[in-house]
Amino acid sequence: MSTRQASATGIPNQATEVHRWSRAMRDRPHMQGDIHEVESKSHSVMVYASAIVPGLLQTAEYARRVFAFFAPGGTDTDLSAAVAGRLDRQLALFDQARRFEFLITEAALRWRPGPAQLLLAQLDRIASMATLDNVTIGLLPHATEAVTYVPHGFVLFDLRDDSRARRGETIAMVETVHANLTVNDPESVARYRRKWCLLREAARYDDGARLLLAALTAELRAGGR
Incomplete structure (x- = not known):
């Protein structure tokens, strides 16, 4: 982990913080509070999945199964607390003073941590949240020609004035297999933002997104498992 001086956000200036899951999960079993703290300081959150x-878009059962994969051997109490x-x-999604943008690949939409009914409910949840005025959801179909290469998901947080950070300051978070990375040096953050802009141009929104969700839903219902 970097030892450089921390900014007002609690994240070192000009640095990447590495929080290894093995240690973080011992200290904070599900880390939802840590992520919530950063989200609460942001006026805009941009998620590439x-x-x-x-x-932020997961149903309770989808989330439970994700946490079970992430921390196998956890108790029912741990799983319930994480969910x-x-x-x-997710209550922040209903705060009209804040904006949330999501870019989700078709691969992410198809990943199924349980039976078909679980994923059907999850796709319905995505369609429902897309109707909120402050939430934008773009989908990236397999059939769309690639415009860039991003080997992992990431989140960009544009911090608010009342977070005591400079307006326009942005941090990025990246989840890897072994650790969560928090990035706030301008050059690296700018690279993530450029990737975001490229992905956003290739995404389907509104009717295009609804058609893709409807096609995936029909495929699942036809499979019946």
């Missing part, structure tokens, strides 16, 4: 549905923390974070 390449492998699974973003946590409750994630659902508590």
Whole structure:
């Protein structure tokens, strides 16, 4: 972990913080409070999800199964606390003073941590949240020609004035297999923002997104498992 001086956000200036899951999960079993703290300081949150549905859009059962994969061997109490923390974070989606943008690949939409009914409910949840005025959801179909290469998901947080950070300051978070990375040096953050802009141009929105969700739903219903 970097030892450089921390900014007002609690994140070192000009640095990347590495929080290893093995240690973080011992200290804070599900880390939802930590992520919620950063989200609460942000006026805009931009999520690119390449492998699974973003946590802010997950149904309770989808989230439970994700946490079970992430921390196998956890108790029912741990899982319940993690799911409750994630659902508590989702209340921010109804705050009209804040904006949330999601870019989700078709691969993430198709990833199924349980039976077909679980994923059907999850796709319906995504369609429902897309109707909120402050929430934008773009989908990236397999059939769309690639415009860039991003090997993992990431989140960009534009911090608010009342977070005591400079207006326009942005941090990025990246989840890897071994650790959560928090990035706030301008050059690296700018690279993530450029990737975001490219992905956004290739995404389907509104009717295009609804058609893709409807096609995936029909495919699942036809499969019946």
